[in-house]
Every structure is written in C-alpha cells, then in structure tokens.
Amino acid sequence: MSIKNLKDFVETSSQKDLSQETFELESSHLLEVKLDGRVWAKAGSMVAYRGGVKFVRQGVLEQGLGNLLKKAISGEGTQLMKMEGQGRVYIADAGKKITLLRLAGESIYVNGNDVLAYEDGVASEIKMMRKVSGMMSGGLFNIKLSGNGVVAITSHYEPLTLAVTPDQPVFTDPNATVAWSGNLSPDIVTDISLGTLFGRGSGESVQLKFAGTGWVVVQPYEEVYFQQQG
Template identity: 55%
Template sequence: MSVVPSPSSDLPESDTDRRHSLEEFVAATDQQDRGEGFFELERDRLLEVNLGDGGEEVWMKAGAMVAYTGRIGFEREGMLEHGFGKFLKKAFSGEGAKMTRATGRGRLYLADQGKKVTVLYLKGESLFVNGNDMLAFEPTLEWDINLMRSLGAIAGGGLFNVRFAGRGMLAITTHYDPLTLRVEPGGPPVFTDPQATIAWSGNLEPQFKTDVQLKTLLGRGSGESIQMQFAAGRSPGFVVVQPYEERAMPAGAR
C-alpha cells in the first residue's frame, strides 16, 4: 500500500517555491529610488513626487493620491484661488478639472485608474491637455482652462482642456501607449476622435467636423460622427492620441 506524502515545510524548497515566495514578491515590488528628481516614474502607472525639505508643493488631480510617506498636507483648491475668470470656467468644466495641492516633505505616490503615466518637462513650450488626462504639475507652470463650447466638444466628452506653458514638470495619463501624429504646414489636416485625443501642441487650434446623418440620430452611427480637425499654420505641430475612447466623468461621479 502506497502512501501519498503530505505537504511539509521540511521538504526541500524547489525553484518554483523560491520564485513565488513572499520574500521574492516584496523584493520584486519594492519601492526603488532612482534619483530622477521631483517627478519619478515608480512604475509605468505610478508616479512618485519627491517633496523636499523646503516645503515644496505640487498640484495634482483630485483623488489621485494612493500613498505617501513623511509629512504631507492636502488642500482642495479654493473656488477663487486662481481668480474669478478660472472660477467661472471651472463652473462649466465639471468635476474633471478639480485639483488638490499637496505641500510638505516626503514621497507622494499618484495614479489614475491604472492609466499609463508620462512625465514631460516643458522648456518654455505650451501644451494643451485633455482635462481628464492631467495627473500632476509643478506650480512653476502657468495654466488656464480652455472651454470648447461647440456641439462636437460636448458630445465627444471633451468639454474642456488645460493649457500649460512655461518651465516645469507635467505628468499626463493615457490608456495604453500614446501615439503622436505630426501636423505639418501645407500638409493634410489630422482628424481625431475627441474621446481618444489626449494632448496637442500649443500652436494648434482644433476645429470640429460633424457628420450628423439620419442613422446617427437614430442611434446607429459608427461613433465617428464628430471629429477634431488639426491643421498647421506657419509652424508644425502635433497631436497625441490613445488607443482607447475615454468617456468624460459626469459631475459628482468622483
């Protein structure tokens, strides 16, 4: 009569046991200090903000904090903190534009629904970013909300975007890997789905092209009845898209 041996901690440790041990898991997922500066990509989908000894601060998307170490305080943006003009714009732009200021000393970890994080350093350039896709930025950057009041913008889910300019770090998010399309002077315009459009260079002013047909009104449209059109003037530009159609968050959904 054969006896099946029962599992025991006294048995020799196999390669599989070592690969899946708790010790290996902690080592593989442990926080790493790469010394990349104020913004550091801890993972593709996780941003580390290093707040130093001087009481540094960062503006971030409300609700983006997942963890922190040290002494960091959080303050929701005041209604009139950035002026009455921005307050009026934010009244139309909904929840997606709300921001939080983090101040103090320590390490702050930010993420947004598991989206991929890209860190950009603006050296005097300007960039428009869809309001849903802004994660964090340095206070050295100038910013303003740009409302797109056309029917195309509203129906496409991209009611507002944020224009950044100056010098400083900016973190944006995308579903999967982004794709950048060049827009050349004298070349053909670039058309994009508003729900897939992440950002574009500050020298471009998108127009909206609509193709409203009877089948669209009956709910049988292809989903491409509204497009953003980008055309370059005297200088080239670019537009960034993602392989995902992102729906705007309704007010009060966060």
C-alpha cells in the same frame, strides 16, 4: 503561473530611488513625487504617502475668476489638489499609463481628464471648446500647461503622436484625444455621414480638426468624459 516567495515579492516590488528628480516613475502606472515644497495633482490620485504632507483641494484664489466661470459653465473640470510639505507621495489614475514631459518655456494642451500632476513652476489655465449641437454643456474642456517644469499626463495604453502639417490636417475622436502642441487650436466639426463609424455619436460624428503645424497625441481607447443628448 509564476509563484514568488514572500521575500522575493517584497524585494522585487519595493520602492526604489533611481533619480533625484521630483517626479519618478515607480512603474508605468504609478508616479512617485519627492515633495519638497508644492506640487499640483489630480484630486483623488493619491494612493500612499509618507512624511509631512498636506493635501488641499484647489481653492478659489488659485483658480482665478476666469477659470471658475469656465468650470461653472462646463459643469465639470479637472479637480486639482495642492500637495505641500516634505515627503513622498505616490499617485495614479485608474491604472492608466503615465508619461512625464519636461516643459522648457513651452506649452501643451492636455485633455482635462488626462492631467495627473505638474510641478509648481508650471502655469495652468482651463480652456473651453465651443459647444456644438448634440453635446451637453459639460462637454470638451482642456488644460493649457506652460512654463518650466515637469508635467505628468495619462493615457489608456500606449499613446500615439501624429504630426500636423499645413497640407495634412489631422481629425481625431475627442474621446481618444490626449494632448496637442500649444500652438494648435482645434476646431470642432461634425459629419453626419460618419455618425455610425467614427466616435460615439448617434447619427452625427463629433470630431476635432487640427490644422497648421504641430502634433496631436491620441490613445487607443475612447474615454467617455462627456455625454451626448439623445
């Protein structure tokens, strides 16, 4: 076991500026936001801050009527907050690994539970997947992020990106699916024969089918963000 004296601990764990970017990873699990204006983040993700920063939960006008209706139907949704002002904010989500992605006019779909933060130049829209038998209405939702700016997404452990081609569709466990390219629109499929082998279904396997050309990101972990009816 390695034991550090107090001075060494303070020096090695101290905050360091290695970039002028708005988003900078202090570690793979902790994100520093150099705030000068406004940034959106997952509500409850702030672990520390300094400076003149105001935190406001996402309101009615910011969400838009369509997003509010989708959230009301789903019974859930990613609760976002605005961080406004000037200062430094440190955010994290249950120790999950953080990945920073720069959008340059592109779009990406992210599991609603895996969006940590995004810059103000990025537009967001809640997307609902159609309900299937055996799932409660609070089931699968995701967020479409598009425009120009940096987004921070999270995953349990190291993510894996799988290529989707016209002749090779990819099937994933919804609980392990993190994100996918903006041009893909997955279908929800079931396979009773895989009910005890794939996913957390009881007698029925719920899968996402990605077909076309693009990519999908999965994590080596099944994150339970919806429940199934018994």
